[in-house]
Amino acid sequence: MNETENLSERAIDLQELLASQQTLLLSTASSSCVPxxxxxxxxxxxxxxxxxxxxxxxxxTANLLNNPQASVMFIRPESETRNLFARERAVFNCSVKELDCDEPTYAAQLMALQDKFGEVVSVLRSLSDFHLFALCPESGRYVAGFGRAYTINVEDGTLSPFAKKQG
Known part of the structure; x- marks a missing residue:
């Protein structure tokens, strides 16, 4: 198998990991920079x-409103992992935008959430303290295991070998 085929297969693995998850791990920072x-x-x-x-x-929520950046992580469940030191995972650094209820995307994404998670979303919509955020990846990294780390092209989902920064 050549490098291009291997990268294509890893990109498929990445998409399968993302599709298998219903929740994301969310890293934000408070206004005083507390993670x-x-x-x-x-x-x-x-x-x-x-x-x-x-x-x-x-x-x-307050963190996202005050500092519109976040990292999100998707990670293979422990029960599906052979070696816990090499769990498959993807991390994206994202810009964050709160959507106003009058934006067309607002209704469409709330409907998508309701389709995926059921009537609880319609109950949450009736509460005034809920906010809809778009977390848009600016960069990403995918780790498929030991020695298999990749940079994610967030525009097209392709992968390239991860190069550790010098310094």
């Missing part, structure tokens, strides 16, 4: 942005 790790159910659009609908009661 906060949480999770949220999500849907993804054709452009590759992730949409989450979260409450003001959660610390990550």
């Amino acid at each position: 906060d790790l949480s999770y949220a159910p999500f849907v993804r659009d054709q452009a590759g942005c992730f949409y989450i609908f979260v409450s003001e009661l959660a610390g990550h």
Whole structure:
């Protein structure tokens, strides 16, 4: 198998990992730069942005409103992993945008969330403290195991070997 075929197969593995997940791990920072790790159910659009609908009661919501950047991670469950030191995972650094309820994307993504997660979304929509955010990847890294780390081209989903930065 040549390098191109291998990268194509790994890109398929990455898409399968993302498709197998219903929630994302969410890393945000408070206004005083304290890191906060949480999770949220999500849907993804054709452009590759992730949409989450979260409450003001959660610390990550204030963090996203005050600092519109986040990292998200998708990771293979422990029960499906041979070696816990080499779990398959993808991490994306994202710009964050809150969607206003009058934007066309707002209704479409809330409907996508409701289609995926059921009536609980219609209940959450009735609560005034929920916000819809688009988390749009700016860069990404995919680790398929030991010695198999790749940079994700967030425009087209292709992979290239990850090169550690010198310095």
